[in-house]
Amino acid sequence: MQYSHKDMQGNDIALPTGKVMCIGRNYLDHIAEMNSVVSKQPLLFMKPSAALCALSQPVAIPTGKGECHNELEVSVLLKSTLKNASEEEVRDAIWGIGLGLDLTLRDVQAKLKADGQPWERAKSFDGSAPLSCFIPIDQITELDDLHFSLTINGEVRQQGHTALMLHKIVPQIAHMSGEFRLDAGDVVFTGTPKGVGPLFAGDKVNVELKGHLTLDTEVINE
Template sequence: MAYLHKSISGQAIQLPVGKVVCVGRNYVDHVKELGNEVPDNPLLFMKPATSLCDVNDPILLPSDTLGSCHNELEVAILIQSPLKNASQNECLAAIYGVGLALDLTLRDLQAKLKSKGLPWERAKAFDGACPVSGFLEIENVPDLQNLEFSLQINQQLRQQGNTSLMIWDVVSLLSQISEIFTLLPGDIVLTGTPKGVGPLYADDELSLNLHDHFSLNSKVLGEK
């Protein structure tokens, strides 16, 4: 079934499905976890609309011949109006809502590509590489910079973060992104992942939680 933006209650959101702009290395603990340097500016990359799928549906992993596929839980921001060279106030007004997403990453393949100075798209932008939840309307989110979120796998805590720990906060990210990529209605911005990334396996049971707002479950079925 083709992906559609939905509210957290499952109702269709009347916005087109656009690109996904991702922010790498936005939590210091994750930067250290992978042995990377803290960037001077937000590290940006994109996933196409075809990477989007509903996280409530079973997750299908790429063939294991491509190496391990890691979870990266992130707060997702759904855009409802165009942003180009936008102020922080304009960015805040352009947010439709907040959800959670998994930036699925073929870690072995990514490492190989990085070692050769090549782009990451093969490791980050494959079909189904961005399972995403429904979105909670922004008026129901009192503080974007105090959102606690977590991922449990097989009832064991894998990742836990809070947006207060971001290197660049949400509206600053949107403003800086809009200086490079025009953000359009229906685009999604992934705001970075905390430490705790690791491989997913067939039959893993996942619980995604945006604390005080919603929780949902998913399952890894295996290879495509």
């Protein structure tokens, strides 16, 4: 099924399907669980438009490539182009807020790291960015006070609070726009907290953006 951005009522949003710009190592607890270090500058990577799929549909994980891990993140849908943008311009360019899974082939990523190679094979495969619907930005009172969670088979695996981000949402998008042009229809993944772990076919998954949305889905093999 071809992906399109959706609003809270399930209607198509009149924006193209763009790329996903991601930031890594944006929560100290996740950095610690991965035995990583705080990056000297924001760690950026991208997913192509083919990575986008609907989180309301079953989440398909690749087979034969080792463990595929969950990384739940607050996602930001942009409605206009940003290049070398100010924080005010970033705020004006946000259509809305949702949740996304940065699916990660962890065994593949470990091998890539060991070889000093980029992460795209582990992070940017087709269907690696399942997305919820988006809440209009005028319904979000404070971007730096959003609570979100991921529950698998009834057990909470991830809990996040945007106040704990090393690089807050608006400043990080402004920084990204200084490195890469961001276009209308692009989505920004803003980083994941601790609690990443393997997904298995048959897992029942719930994601929640507290006070705004909750969504149930399941995991299947690709």
